[in-house]
Amino acid sequence: MKVFGIYPMLYSFFTRDNVLDRNAHRKQVNATIAAGSHGIAVGGLASECNKLSTEEKRQLLEWTLEDTAGRVPVSVTLTDNTLSGQQSAISHACEVGATWGVLQPPPVRGATTNELVDFFCQAASTSKIPLGIQNAPEYIGIGLDNQAMLDLAERAPRIKILKAEGPSPYISRLMEEVGHQFTVFNGRNGVELIDNLRAGCAGTIPGVECCDVQANIFDLWHAGDVTGATDHFKQVLPLLSFLMLTVDHLLCYGKRLAARRLQLGPVYDRGPSLPPDPANLATLDFWSNTLEPLPEN
Numbered sequence: 001m002k003v004f005g006i007y008p009m010l011y012s013f014f015t016r017d018n019v020l021d022r023n024a025h026r027k028q029v030n031a032t033i034a035a036g037s038h039g040i041a042v043g044g045l046a047s048e049c050n051k052l053s054t055e056e057k058r059q060l061l062e063w064t065l066e067d068t069a070g071r072v073p074v075s076v077t078l079t080d081n082t083l084s085g086q087q088s089a090i091s092h093a094c095e096v097g098a099t100w101g102v103l104q105p106p107p108v109r110g111a112t113t114n115e116l117v118d119f120f121c122q123a124a125s126t127s128k129i130p131l132g133i134q135n136a137p138e139y140i141g142i143g144l145d146n147q148a149m150l151d152l153a154e155r156a157p158r159i160k161i162l163k164a165e166g167p168s169p170y171i172s173r174l175m176e177e178v179g180h181q182f183t184v185f186n187g188r189n190g191v192e193l194i195d196n197l198r199a200g201c202a203g204t205i206p207g208v209e210c211c212d213v214q215a216n217i218f219d220l221w222h223a224g225d226v227t228g229a230t231d232h233f234k235q236v237l238p239l240l241s242f243l244m245l246t247v248d249h250l251l252c253y254g255k256r257l258a259a260r261r262l263q264l265g266p267v268y269d270r271g272p273s274l275p276p277d278p279a280n281l282a283t284l285d286f287w288s289n290t291l292e293p294l295p296e297n
Contacts, residue, residue, distance in 0.1 A: 005038025035212035044077035073099035132161025
């Protein structure tokens with residue numbers, strides 16, 4: 001299986017009653033596919049995995065697979081702080097038909113790299129689908145260095161994908177030292193998309209709100225139109241940079257932009273959450289006012 005392209009990380013939309021919004025999720029999935037996304041991701045930080053119960057995480061994955069209906073591959077981030085919990089999440093992902101999974105490290109800041117590698121190896125040992133790991137110390141507070149990733153690749157053949165989260169210099173060095181062992185994606189909402197492609201990354205896992213533009217950039221680049229891809233990227237970069245100030249900032253303003261482009265109506269936040277600020281909403285409008293509604297199937 002070749003994994004590549006733009007995999008938007010789906011938002012968790014909630015109803016006024018603070019439960020997951022089934023209709024909003026279906027519309028989100030259909031729009032991201034119609035926008036040209038090469039796959040779909042669910043269950044990560046932008047899905048507010050830290051605010052979802054185990055049952056809700058599994059519900060989102062099952063809805064996503066139902067709504068994609070095999071049209072694009074689905075990646076699921078598997079978040080649990082225990083080994084048994086990770087293995088249970090992997091088992092569920094295998095059973096319901098996820099294409100590949102991404103393991104997050106348990107947020108134990110004092111853990112050594114050897115302990116993390118052992119944890120990932122044990123978790124992956126039961127998987128029937130390809131796996132990746134999310135290496136996002138900036139956002140999660142813990143991660144692996146490049147040598148530890150090479151050790152992991154040698155010990156855990158099921159772990160074939162790396163979702164890195166870092167600026168261009170980090171990604172360039174990562175690709176030089178580790179890229180031969182993993183299929184590498186960056187996150188960070190696609191802020192470094194062109195530099196990621198220049199470095200040889202397989203793709204990016206951004207938010208939903210600009211997935212049509214980012215999928216077009218990816219396709220132009222791989223069609224050999226470097227100038228066209230770069231010009232499109234320059235147009236959207238100020239917006240992406242504003243949205244990706246922090247994960248909480250993205251959840252507040254990125255989700256609102258996605259809702260606007262999906263024509264969903266009001267956004268109901270699940271607390272604790274960053275409240276929208278009028279000045280920031282004005283900045284969001286300034287940089288996004290040329291974006292039309294996302295296409296519908």
